[in-house]
Amino acid sequence: MHALEARHAPVVSLWVWYQVGGRNEVPGTTGMSHFLEHMLFKGTPRHPKGDLDKLLARYGALWNAFTSEDVTCYFETVPAERYPVALELEADRMRNALITEEETQAERNVIVSEREGLENDPSFLLGEQLQAVAFSRHPYAQGVIGSKEEIKLMTRDGLYAHYRRHYAPNNAYFIVAGDAPATELLDRAAAAFGPLDAEAPIEPPKAPEPPQYGERRVIVRRAGGALPIIQVGHKAPRAADPRAPALSALAVTLAGATAGGGEAASGRSSRLYRALVDTGLATTVEASFQLMKDPYLFVVEAHLRPGVTHDRVERVILDELEKVARSALTDSEFGRVRRQMLSASAFMTDTITWRAWRFGQLLATGAAASLGEWYDRLAAVTAEDVRAAAESVFQEKGRTVGWFVPEQS
Template sequence: MARLLCIPAVTDAPASRRLDNGLVMHALEARHAPVVSLWVWYQVGGRNEVPGTTGMSHFLEHMLFKGTPTHPKGDLDKLLARYGALWNAFTSEDVTCYFETVPAERYPVALELEADRMRNALITEEETAAERNVIVSEREGLENDPSFLLGEQLQAVAFSRHPYAQGVIGSKDDIKLMTREGLYAHYRRHYAPNNAYFIVAGDAPAEELLDRAASAFGRLDAEAPIEPPKAPEPPQYGEKRVIVRRAGGALPIIQIGHKAPRGSDARAPALSALAVALGGATAGGGEAASGRSARLYRALVDTGLATQVDATFQLMKDPYLFVAEAHLRPGVTHDRVERVILEELDKMTRSRLGDEEFSRVRRQMLSASAFMTDTITWRAFRFGQLLATDSATSLAEWYERLAAVTAEDVRAAAESIFHEKGRVVGWFVPESS
């Protein structure tokens, strides 16, 4: 029992190693449960696609669950389910990631499965055709969410050149036209040890975790180095606007985005605090989730103008968006809520948070950050996320940067991004069926 209560601090340093084939590996010893969580992060996502291939990285993620010559379709799921494992994958604008959290004694099995599908995935015509229908259905399901629909359009309008405009899941037409040959070429190009990194956290010495991973992945061959996408977003010279009209019973929504820096920027911790001040932070919500004490909640929900609010700053490889969102109450107009949001954003640029408010924001932000590293699975994920965006080289570094944020840092960060030239405004207007 004493061992279960011995939760390691977020300041624990990782052990790191680079293999001859280019794979970079990091291990965190975490002794509070007899499990191991391993994550393989590939440096490929929506930003690596061009018009005509949008959604290819996400489509390929699905195909990596269709088996290899050694482990036919369904074998991975059966093995992991037998051991009571947790496993999944996701694709973002920046990366594609696969993970398993398994009993510590099954760590070699999970390693073998991931090393196998890094280079040996079976991507057949039949499975491609079947999965295409699944992904089209997934796309159509997302289109039923007005917040997603508006956010996708806001993102497309915000970026005139950078591939962030394309999102992740891709257009329905591109998904329907995706070929097995295109998917396989994308796979062979991007799924290689020198275009990936490996994160493991678990119940064993860090060096032992790395030794086992090196045995599994070290035999794989590297591919030719991949040049990162080169499509920097040009300056924006004025506010952009988009209106989405869609039949349905949903409430009106407004989203206001401002161009924001990448995760490696010195302002990133202060912008994380800014998101908490405006939208709140709750355990499990990262640095941006609704909170009753947050400024937008008090200005919009407490006054009866909105049913819910949010403010988000995401850690990304390249400059992205800081977004404020509100779901309007019936009868409330978009322009009224827009004025209130812009007034609240302007206040953040002109005045520092008071001592009491800043203390609460700081406490919420640090608590949310600590929650993100409280379990072995979340610890490995958060570390990988920081590395993927060059936001920090360790959990400790990121926590220390958050802890060092001052009220003036928050005000200055707000002033640096909240201006008309970097703004994009989106309205969702529900229509009668």
């Protein structure tokens, strides 16, 4: 359990990070962690279905949950005086969720609907395929939400077993940030979670990704989009790797610190924006290095202008990646990258919810033991570190390229 003081507003944000996600699933049950996340909103004996929703709505809470490849997260940002109630709700559902047959059936339709909504998005479809092709053994290949067929096969008993195994205090990080002394925030949390029983320790999944020996490619052809899309993924190290801060800087170098369409004004000095958007080859471009428990992907995604070929944009992207791996950034360029990265970090920690989220993310993925440590590591990155990180990651042997090709309807 970790607490951060944030005294600028009468608000507390609490987060529970369970160490379970797509990474802990096997074929046939993919999507189980995400399905389970939905079921945690269906009540406990103490707080029947609807209780939690209404209580938190009454407080004006910002609250939700999400599941990723690595974790399942629940959070509530509430007026500070409501912290004990939110805490009690989270502690209660850590061990006492009901997960009934009836609710499982009803929620299945909602999750299928969520999946169908995602399928409407060509970028999601391509990303899902890219992930599946990039990983041959590691469960990162499976993504998070699962296939529609597997969602339909999920059973109440399977979900409940998954819940009892993974939802326990010894398999979670608890993070709280807000308007009270850290010791007080922690004491309350200890009183709420302390009485809960631990489960047997969970072994991390044992399916390391074997080396890749050459570029892989995937094409998705659908009529459901007008603009061609290209995604270029390179195998990248885990969050705990010493190169992680430099790879974060590399993503900013390539596409800025903030994503956005034509309305976004920042990040336009980045290399790929200049090479693709300013030149009229693409409408948007993004680059991402995610903090993950296991080695994942550094992904560049561009949405092409109509009539521009995938080949042409792929060549430009690969040229830019090669350039950044070959020569260090100039002082002025590196100065801009550094300012964007450090400012983005300050913006995040000036919001209580995101301050708590970031801390949890660093802990859960092993990136750093504190916000301060991560900030210092970002601040210590040099232009040469960025070049070296690019050189180590942007290798043809670790590359997977995906094209979304719009078909005529």
